[in-house]
Amino acid sequence: MNDRHETPTASNESPAQIVDRLLQRTAIGVSLLTISYAMAAAMYVISDQEIVDLMDRLQLVPSILVLLIVFPVFVKFARLRYRLKSECSEADGYLVEMFRRASAMAFSLTFVFLMILEPVTEKYLVGLPAPFFINATLAFSLGVLSVGFFRLARDDGDDESDDDFDTEPAP
């Protein structure tokens, strides 16, 4: 650990900024996957065939968007990790911590969701195929992860003040 400047990257972003950007893009990607899985689950309970066909086609859109949004930053991160492995393994900034908390919350709530789903299934959802439950559970879990992350990482405005001390004249 030295008091050195971060190694600048090609786009002049520090490794910490790239890690944060990857996390933000990942959370957006997870939100899109939530929509995709929710649509996949909904197709088993919607009886109108036209709507089901439309949803089947639309399901591809979130997947393509995920690739377009996450992949470029992931490649950048992978290259950075290859060059500066220590920088990435030390990543423990604010957004990393918020992502960890959101992941833990998603895991816990998914467990609760599954426990509630069991009696509900026996009473109201008899006859639905296993893929419905898999898609519904994935949609719930990923939805909690993305909403939790955005809620925890949102800007409240209370931490945005920054004194530009170096502009003040020296006494």
Place this chain on the structure above:
Amino acid sequence: MKGKLNNRIRVYRAEHRLSQADLAERIGVTRKTISTIEVGRFVPSTVIALKIARYFGVPVEDIFALNDDVDSSESTPHT
């Protein structure tokens, strides 16, 4: 432990005439991390705390300290 962690990063930044972005760049985190630590919204890892202390050339206790009220209640021996 749920004690509030007080910090004097802002004071040290003022002494060194550093912006949050400058300090963030020097210790390898984002400005968001520094700003959330300053307002007490985020408790930094030991590594970040040590990096900040080392950058300013002071012991980590000079920058980070537990709230006095919490300290005294926690140090009261149980009978």
